[in-house]
């Protein structure tokens with residue numbers, strides 16, 4: 507199996523640690539799988555990686571590292587269908603992963619690769635969900651784990667990383683530089699950095715596509731909407747559908763939509779301006795912190811792999827409304843994930859979506875991860891004395 511540059515097609519071996527092309531600095535990606543089968547086994551005991559192992563280049567996989575990631579629900583969203591005027595909307599609820607976001611899929615696959623190459627140390631750079639995911643799985647796999655975070659990271663995010671006891675370092679300085687710096691530090695110190703869009707993390711996200719296909723009986727949706735920051739998850743989902751097509755499980759790859767927040771939308775902006783390369787966003791500001799990468803390392807790759815109609819950005823108010831709408835469905839997501847619902851509205855306004863379609867929203871992470879966002883909502887809470895509770899209920903809630 508080979509790694510191929512997503513831009514210039516230069517080839518690299520997959521049995522070494524290569525992240526980006528030496529010639530053009532664009533991300534590398536494993537060659538597409540063309541001949542693999544889903545191994546349908548006892549669902550109650552099978553792991554995600556065991557079910558889809560023919561789609562991965564591993565000699566063997568170690569089920570002991572799994573924390574039960576993947577196999578997340580795909581629920582039909584009756585409230586949203588009605589409110590947004592779309593025939594079928596499904597939510598792929600990634601908040602049900604072991605550390606409450608889809609990151610666990612790529613973390614597991616990255617660790618499998620690190621172990622296969624004989625690494626004893628892993629790491630990541632993150633301010634969001636990737637840090638706790640890598641910390642948890644690093645602990646589970648008994649690997650020395652390095653987590654680099656921004657110096658000014660909120661305490662509510664710091665402690666949930668520290669609980670797994672990794673080597674946790676707050677880094678002062680240019681955070682944008684840290685991604686590339688970490689890869690360098692990794693090379694010098696034999697640390698396998700499983701950053702946002704490294705090839706084997708992207709492989710992990712393929713399983714989202716595999717599961718959606720299986721959950722819909724291989725009847726493909728028209729659109730799959732993906733909240734996008736670094737671009738690794740979107741690339742993985744797209745690759746997963748392409749591989750299913752290569753392997754004749756499906757006939758058509760669904761349209762993938764790249765959804766960003768207007769407060770930080772380097773990829774969407776480049777698409778709207780007809781560019782072929784993204785530009786750095788100077789002062790990113792959005793409530794959707796999990797998708798606030800001002801210079802996404804897979805930005806160019808995402809930009810050039812989708813139809814130009816399929817890039818959408820939505821503002822913070824629309825995101826908050828989306829979060830509220832999803833709660834009406836009983837699903838509490840973080841603002842980054844609510845971007846999907848807001849994007850459906852926008853796609854309808856732009857008449858890209860007419861209303862007769864089937865749409866899948868990738869609900870990437872749990873709302874509990876970011877309780878501060880709740881301050882943006884007007885939430886109704888009542889108070890009553892116990893002796894007056896009976897009359898209070900009668901009076902107020904007829």
Ligand SMILES: *Cc1c(COP(=O)(O)O)cnc(C)c1O
Nearest residue numbers: 635735736737738739796870871
């Ligand atoms: C990481 C993350 C994203 C963005 O994924 P990328 O692969 O960086 O594009 C979206 N939503 C949540 C909740 C995330 O944690």
Ligand SMILES: [Zn+2]
Nearest residue numbers: 511514527530
């Ligand atoms: Zn290249």
